Amino acid sequence: MTNEPDLSAFLLAHAGFRTEFGRLAAVLPAPRDAAHAALIEQQVELVLACLHHHHTDEDTTLWPRLRERFPRALPLLDVLEEQHETVDADVAVLADRTRPAADRAHAAARLHTALGRHLDDEERDAVPLLLRAYTAQEWLEHGRQVVGGYDRRLLPALFGWLCSAGTPELAARALAEFPWPVRLVFRLRWWPAYRRRHHALYGTHVRAHAGRAS
Incomplete structure (x- = not known):
């Protein structure tokens, strides 16, 4: 039995960041109606909360451990931390509901590109x-x-979004880390609810089973 950690959930978060900012950039400028606009704002809030949580964990927990264990990697870790800071301005624009929708969409598009490069490096x-x-x-x-x-209230949509962004194989491995009651609730309630949410947001369908291709 291997003692190597399974980074599936960590990489599933990366998959979410790789996809969602591009999706948001496409829908922000032209919501169908007030209900769609409100749902888009909820998704922006969810994605930015996840990004903040992920980067904070890296900066305060993961990278310090790597700095201690692997001194030769300090220049690489410095670059990764600097990349976190470079996206802050666009994060602020995207989060600001008083800004014009076009400006926020452009910020989301820039984040899509910048975070893609950052995640490649990471x-x-x-x-x-x-x-x-x-x-x-x-x-x-x-x-x-x-x-x-x-915030526990975010977990149903968070789990659904991330599993929709990752491959079925990656989603299945990440979900396997959770106790069976969580997996059961996800399968019976959270995933069907997210499939409806995704369709309402983007007008496209995601697969019927999070951990299977069909």
Whole structure:
């Protein structure tokens, strides 16, 4: 049995960031009606809350551990932290509901590009170090702390969004880390609700089963 941590949930968050800012950039300028506009704003709030939570965890927990364990990687980690700061201005624009929709859509589009590059760098430079810096049990405990830090009211939509963005295989591996009652509630309630939410947001359908291609 391997003692290597399973980073599936971490990488599933990356998949969510890779997709959602581009989707939001497309719908922000032209909501169908007031209900659609409100749903878009809820999704913006959800995605930015997740991005903030993810980056804060990296800056305060993950990167300090890697800095301690792998001094030769300090220049790479410095770059990753600087990239977090470079997106702050566009995050602020996207979060500001008083800004024109076109400006916020452009900010989302820029975030889509900048975060894609950042995640490429992170998966190339930091993920191999995380696999060496954590045991499987340590990473599992860390993941529980990360999930516990979220507003519980966000979890149904958060789980649905991330699983919609990742491949079925990645979603299945990430979900396997959670206790069976959570997986059951996700399958019976959270995933069907998110499929409806996604269609209302973007006018497209996501797969019927989060962890299966069909």
